[in-house]
Amino acid sequence: MTQNKKTALITGASSGIGKTYAGYLASLGYDLILVARREKLLTELANDLTAKYKVNSEILTADLSQHEGVVKVKEFLNNAAPDAFIHAAGYGTRGFFYEVDEDLIERQVYLMTVAGTVLARAVLPAMIEKKEGVIIFVSSVAAFISTAQYPVYSAVKTYANTFITGLRDELAATNIKVQSVCPGVTRTEFMHTEQYKEKNFDYSFVPEKYWQDPEDVVKESWERLTKKYKPIIVTGKYNRFLVGMLTAPFIGGLIKKRISKNIRKRIKKGLPVEI
Helix, strand or coil, rough: CCCCCCCCEEEEEEEEEEEHHHHHHHHHHCCEEEEEEEEHHHHHHHHHHHHCCCCCEEEEECCCCCCHHHHHHHHHHHHHHCCCCCCCCCCCCCCCCCCCHHHHHHHHCCCCCCHHHHHHHHHHEEEHHHHHEEEEECHHHHHHHHCCCCCCHHHHHHHHHEEEHHHHHHCCCCCCEEEEEEEEEEEHHHHHHHHHHHHHCCCCCHHHHHCCCCHHHHHHHHHHCCCCCCCEEEECCHHCCCCCCCHHCCCCHHHHHHHHHHHHHHHHCCCCCHH
């Protein structure tokens, strides 16, 4: 998996975890197809990685929260057969479901479910022909619990886990590795959008031990493709402990019930929901 002249297609490559995957795979000798909306950031990243690692870096500007953007990437794939596909594009929203702009919700669901699924379908035939390849969806620990202000985000991340699990079984006769990687809070630009600023919200209340750098997330994700391979992985030991508690047969139900009950109490009293 460290051989030269393989190619990786990465969505959401202009920032955050997607950008970090790009740098990590370039360091392994992968040529890159970098997909995101922001052409200037993509160009800068492509130039930096090409200069540093001597790989070919091609950019493709596309808004994958729109059907036209997905079609653009699909057409590009008519003449390209990436060996790895990483779907890292995504964004969060902040606020109660009925308060969040309808267009934001629609594009969020499309981006993190339909777009990734359609593009995975587009890259798979060539991988199956070679009987090898990598498909990674960036999910979240939010896939394991949902509450107020998170119903859509948790739902789309649960989709990633379910989709990848079934796909792993379908590809059992190949050497194609699929993975849904579930980070917790990560030091990226994810929580510095206008949505979060408008709500004056940040995650500073989360204990330091739960935070990860994107480099740690990506390194663990890639290493787990060959070590203790599973279709769903949670990165970081504290995040694994948290998810282990949430999914435990008895105690997990109690924890989620308590969280839900406390939040409902706060909402009934008109208090802010900070989670």
